[in-house]
Amino acid sequence: MCGIIGHAGKGENIVPKCLQKLEYRGYDSAGIAALNSSGIEVSKGVGTVDEAVEAPQGSAAIGHTRWATHGGVTQTNAHPHTDPDGRVAVVHNGIIDNHSDLREEVGEGRFESETDTEVIPHLLAQHLKEGLDPRAAAEEVTDRLEGSYAAVALLEGGQMVAFKQGAPLAVARNQDEHFFSSDVVPLLEHVNEAAFLQDGDIAILDSDLRVFNQGREVERDSQEIQWEGGSATRGDFDHFTRKEIGEQPETIKRATFQDEESLTEAAGMLEKARTVWITGCGTSSYAADHMRDYLAPEVDARSIQSHELEYRTDEVGDDDAVVAVSQSGETKDLLAALEGIEAPVLSFLNVAQSSLERRSDHTIHINAGPEVGVASTKAYTAQLTAMKTVAAELKDQEQVLESLRSTAEKAERLVKASESLAEKLHGALKGEDAYFVGRYQRFHSAKEASLKLKELSYIHSEAFPAGEFKHGTLALVEEGTPVVGFVDEETADETLSNLEEASSRGAEIIGVGPKDRDVYDLHVPIPEDPNREMLEVIPFQMLALKTALDRGNDPDRPRNLAKSVTVK
């Protein structure tokens, strides 16, 4: 949530270009502050970077793309924020919990915006005015801040000061430039390696970058960025979401390529655990649900969403293990749940070097490449694949790897077929409500398909186990209400009777599975496959994309959402 950039050195328009690559972290408003001969110039406004900013030029600049937490979406609340004299400009990602106390201290009348962030430039400027150097001033300020932050300040003297606690901030350099960035995606075209600051770090960029923690200078080692320069660009595609849906045959295959030692270590952690708690949020939590079923019955595994796990950490024993599932590795709910846990953590992660990787005892990289579309598509199927690969290692099921690679080939055919399937589905899902049902593993897929539809199309959609229908939701079924049923052989008898019950009350039944059935008004054929869960969501990803476009929504940037959810 919120993306921040800092840049110093040669190169024109670097900050706006980098900022556009961070828009998936927030796109309510944007702003840039640049240092030029007349001081710090700020341009900011509501909308995307293109709409909101007339890019000011300068030898050093900071930028921000916002996902509002404190204060409405207005030009005044957009970052950067400055002190009253305009000598310090600040961009911030996170939440300053004690901002009200700090505002009172500074004097309410001195603030322009309603944001928590604005206290930072005020406090920094105060300490600089008292004669402190930038590092000492930043130490004074960070001593006072409670909450989470990654912040970069641009000072009138030309220095930049960055500090972080809880939210991510990468630093990188090439021969001519220094960068600060919320993640490595904007940096791909500029540098080959980056380092991540650690909590408590204060970085001072003057002629060179120096990092301090608790008063001591520290080294933060750079690591090679694994993603290629062009991998975060749209290429010839109209939207990232379409590109990423289409990449799945490749990313499913890639997720099976895991280092043997790493697999052994991951399987060992799960095998020796008394109970395995698998946790994530949103789409990643549905992948976690599937993983529970991959591990059972050999492993006592539970799947629980991270914001709920946070209330149960005292139930997690030291001899248990936690599996943390996240595309971004920055999801606050997940990181917060892990705070109270002593058990070893195995993570399934897409973004390397993220906060989750640092918190984990071992990480399986799902290798999906940058996922820019806010709705998770290829990361989900890559999570499932990597999880199944680990489960196969634990259960000595060598044939699974082969089967996953053949699933990737079927995914290729299904991606192609999904264009016309989505067209038909779109015709069937005409109203403002849709219900998705399934039993056992099919229920997990129903949840993911429903989430895709609601977040991109804004159609109200609910998913629940098919058996629950008659316990309440059936009351909402009217003539033509679309009900999507995920059906497999194991659960067919019961799910089909639930669909019959809905059909006899007027529901339009859309059946998803290998076989066409009498009760279906529309059949979405999915190939027979032992890894069907990786296939059956694909037509619904495409449906969500199609519906979004049809309704004039931006599928890459659904309203109110952001890619990396770094607040609770």
Ligand code: F6R
């Ligand atoms: C839905 C979606 C979200 C994320 C969730 C967790 O399409 O993308 O539900 O899955 O916010 O994010 P990560 O996986 O980054 O922890």
